[in-house]
Amino acid sequence: MNPFEKIFNYQVISRLENSGTFMVTSHERSWLKLMLRHPAAAAAFSAETLTKLHGILGEEQSLELELEEHFVEKARSLEKQVYHPLLRSLSRAIIGGSGLTLSYKIKNDRVHERQLGVPYKMEYSMVKREWYLLWYNLRHRSFMRTKLANISLAEPADLAPERIKQAIAFIRGQLDKRKEYAVIEVMPAYNRELSRILYAFSCFDKTVDYDEDNGVYKVNLGYLSDESEYVLSKIRFLGKRVRVAESDYLRKRMLESSGKALARYGVLLPDQDEQASS
Amino acid sequence: MARESFDKEIQFLRMLVLTSGAYNRQQFAERLGISVHTFDKTIRRLKEIAAATQQQTSEEQSKEFADAVRYSYYDSADPRLLFLFRAKSLKDSESQRLALLLAAMHEKPQTALELLDLCCSGPTADAALFPDEKTIRSDLKYLEEVGVVKREPGARPYRYRIQNDLVRGLNDDELLDLLHFVDVMANTQVPSVQGYLLRDQLKRSVRRQTEANADEDSAAAGLSFLYKYHYYSRILDEAHLFTLLAAIRNRSKVTFVYFSPKTEQSYASKNTNPLFERDSGGKPQTALPIKVIYDHQYGRWYMLANNSREGIRKYRLEGMTQLAEGESVPEELFVEKRQELEQRIKHSWLIDTGGAVKVRARFFNPGDQSPNFVRERVLLQGQWGEIVEEEADSFIYEIIVNGTTEIRPWLRSFGSSCEVLAPRQLREEMIAEWKEIAAYYESV
Numbered sequence A: 001m002n003p004f005e006k007i008f009n010y011q012v013i014s015r016l017e018n019s020g021t022f023m024v025t026s027h028e029r030s031w032l033k034l035m036l037r038h039p040a041a042a043a044a045f046s047a048e049t050l051t052k053l054h055g056i057l058g059e060e061q062s063l064e065l066e067l068e069e070h071f072v073e074k075a076r077s078l079e080k081q082v083y084h085p086l087l088r089s090l091s092r093a094i095i096g097g098s099g100l101t102l103s104y105k106i107k108n109d110r111v112h113e114r115q116l117g118v119p120y121k122m123e124y125s126m127v128k129r130e131w132y133l134l135w136y137n138l139r140h141r142s143f144m145r146t147k148l149a150n151i152s153l154a155e156p157a158d159l160a161p162e163r164i165k166q167a168i169a170f171i172r173g174q175l176d177k178r179k180e181y182a183v184i185e186v187m188p189a190y191n192r193e194l195s196r197i198l199y200a201f202s203c204f205d206k207t208v209d210y211d212e213d214n215g216v217y218k219v220n221l222g223y224l225s226d227e228s229e230y231v232l233s234k235i236r237f238l239g240k241r242v243r244v245a246e247s248d249y250l251r252k253r254m255l256e257s258s259g260k261a262l263a264r265y266g267v268l269l270p271d272q273d274e275q276a277s278s
Numbered sequence B: 001m002a003r004e005s006f007d008k009e010i011q012f013l014r015m016l017v018l019t020s021g022a023y024n025r026q027q028f029a030e031r032l033g034i035s036v037h038t039f040d041k042t043i044r045r046l047k048e049i050a051a052a053t054q055q056q057t058s059e060e061q062s063k064e065f066a067d068a069v070r071y072s073y074y075d076s077a078d079p080r081l082l083f084l085f086r087a088k089s090l091k092d093s094e095s096q097r098l099a100l101l102l103a104a105m106h107e108k109p110q111t112a113l114e115l116l117d118l119c120c121s122g123p124t125a126d127a128a129l130f131p132d133e134k135t136i137r138s139d140l141k142y143l144e145e146v147g148v149v150k151r152e153p154g155a156r157p158y159r160y161r162i163q164n165d166l167v168r169g170l171n172d173d174e175l176l177d178l179l180h181f182v183d184v185m186a187n188t189q190v191p192s193v194q195g196y197l198l199r200d201q202l203k204r205s206v207r208r209q210t211e212a213n214a215d216e217d218s219a220a221a222g223l224s225f226l227y228k229y230h231y232y233s234r235i236l237d238e239a240h241l242f243t244l245l246a247a248i249r250n251r252s253k254v255t256f257v258y259f260s261p262k263t264e265q266s267y268a269s270k271n272t273n274p275l276f277e278r279d280s281g282g283k284p285q286t287a288l289p290i291k292v293i294y295d296h297q298y299g300r301w302y303m304l305a306n307n308s309r310e311g312i313r314k315y316r317l318e319g320m321t322q323l324a325e326g327e328s329v330p331e332e333l334f335v336e337k338r339q340e341l342e343q344r345i346k347h348s349w350l351i352d353t354g355g356a357v358k359v360r361a362r363f364f365n366p367g368d369q370s371p372n373f374v375r376e377r378v379l380l381q382g383q384w385g386e387i388v389e390e391e392a393d394s395f396i397y398e399i400i401v402n403g404t405t406e407i408r409p410w411l412r413s414f415g416s417s418c419e420v421l422a423p424r425q426l427r428e429e430m431i432a433e434w435k436e437i438a439a440y441y442e443s444v
Helices: A010-019 A026-035 A040-044 A047-056 A064-070 A086-095 A161-177 A188-201 A225-241 A248-264 A270-277 B007-019 B025-032 B036-053 B082-086 B092-107 B112-121 B133-145 B172-188 B193-213 B217-221 B234-249 B331-345 B373-381 B408-413 B424-441
Strands: A071-074 A099-105 A111-125 A130-137 A142-147 A151-157 A179-186 A205-211 A216-224 A242-246 B149-151 B160-162 B225-228 B252-258 B283-295 B300-307 B311-316 B320-328 B356-364 B386-390 B394-402 B418-422
Touching: A010 B036, A010 B082, A010 B092, A026 B172, A026 B193, A040 A086, A040 B172, A047 B172, A064 A071, A064 B234, A064 B283, A086 A099, A086 A111, A086 A130, A086 A151, A086 B172, A111 A151, A111 A161, A111 B172, A130 A161, A142 A161, A161 A179, A179 A188, A179 A225, A188 A216, A188 A225, A188 B007, A205 B007, A216 A225, A225 A242, A225 A248, A225 B408, A225 B424, A242 A248, A242 B424, A248 B418, A248 B424, B007 B025, B007 B036, B007 B082, B007 B234, B007 B320, B025 B036, B036 B082, B082 B193, B082 B234, B092 B112, B092 B133, B092 B160, B112 B133, B133 B149, B133 B160, B172 B193, B172 B225, B193 B234, B234 B252, B234 B283, B234 B300, B234 B320, B283 B311, B283 B331, B300 B331, B311 B331, B356 B373, B373 B386, B373 B394, B408 B418, B408 B424, B418 B424
Parallel strands: A071 B283, A111 B225
Antiparallel strands: A099 A111, A099 A151, A111 A130, A130 A142, A179 A216, A179 A242, A205 A216, B149 B160, B252 B283, B252 B320, B283 B300, B300 B311, B356 B394, B356 B418, B386 B394
């Protein structure tokens, strides 16, 4: 299987653009056949569709054997959930521009009953391996992020297109407002590990500055404020290879967690010493 | 004819994605081991392909190229690097002919002669094309081989039709389910390039159906999913994946030029003119591939191989160029080496094949907050390790791993919620490291 088949060539694709020709090769079909063996398939399709798909792909070779024998994934999170039963109905509500009535559980197991809202998008966390619904709660006028696992009821609700548009615009505005920036410096002694360090940050929106005279790389990160915990865990993950150069909040948190971590080992930092004795 | 290699484009895109904007042309070209002229040529070509494949707004097109392939989470869930796999070069006339043939077979099944006729005298015929029958027959053979068209049952002359059972056999609603499923699986599973290519075609089909009532961008694409913290550059290395899998299947050695990720240069142009030959910086290697490994922690790919002189060898796919399949080895030898390797990586957190040690660590529960996210994360990411003791405010986790280097960053990422108990040396290293980290910030 050659992923650079000439049939994938961009000129062929763009020439076919308006002809409505659906062109897939056996590569894609055997990939699909492999994926249909995943338990997620049962939640993604009705039994009838699934039977149809198996019929269509009947003769196709599956990628499976080859991968199973020769391919290993390491440091992978347990796959708690890939497909959630609500994905199908919620995605249709989003595409169809409809409102929703939602009941969902919050912290301490309290339940919010029948809240009217506008769905925006669904988000999968590769770290937590769970699905979330991003939506606007009309009564509380707030942007929400709710685990699908915590939603007990989701029904379509009639809402004026105007209200839906307003809600979506509000969410987009909130996403912009919540953007934070930080500058992470690669300690020059670890420039040999630059590739690994940049890989670790490649899942963020970032740019890199390079100061050739001093051989210093700086990573400018952009992230949403509620993602700072994840950014911090990445920085701790890389340890002494990187240093937060700009972002008072992240610097303060790094000082705090290194002090607390040392305290776990019975080592006190100088100023913690003073606090302890005063 | 040698197969077209995409080493330069892959290395180029990887550097662009990882260093996003850090280097100027000169610095960039130097690190790739190419001339500034080649740098300019490559970026022009990639830009052209990117513009043709991604339906971008004109505003987006005018952005700098580095920006265009930059990871931008809430803007789009499209895999921005997929266009690499559309880069196979094709003569203009060939792409035109293939598109013409496919569109015709999309309309109705056709024989080779009917197709020939269409190319030479149909309404879309172009004098520049005028293929002969042999060309059409070899096109059909190719298209059938890759599974894009299918021969209809029946006697000669054979008729060929487009192999579009996937869209033909499903109704609109089912097609949308399929698009969603493919989107989710391509984004959450590896390998994913084929999934992204399929997603691309399905998206086009669904878009045609929903065109009438779509106004929002997400609705137009029929997609409403986002994926958080994604190593989106992982698909670049999938370029080598299938060559390696084929070599493993054939029990063949592979030859390649290896650039260790720790060297400054990551590619060197292959000079055909011996006058300009120079030491390229990469090292020619031969090895017997046994396993391909994907590391979720960094989003990187490895080849684990056997080399007759040095035994088990590990290579990062990102450093491999000029990859080619070599001679095959006897099955018994391969099986023996594979068994040896499987034993050695059984306890690798990633790929370390060093001696096994038992790591013991205490994790602290996060106070009175109801979901115990520390415990959840340990269960989710702790691989084959186990929680062996539980107390009210903490629990103890144990794991046997090869060496402590690879697990250390993970333990450290928990900050003060993790205290390493054993081995002693790892505990001391942790203390030393936290002291250094604290020193970075003491002047806050």
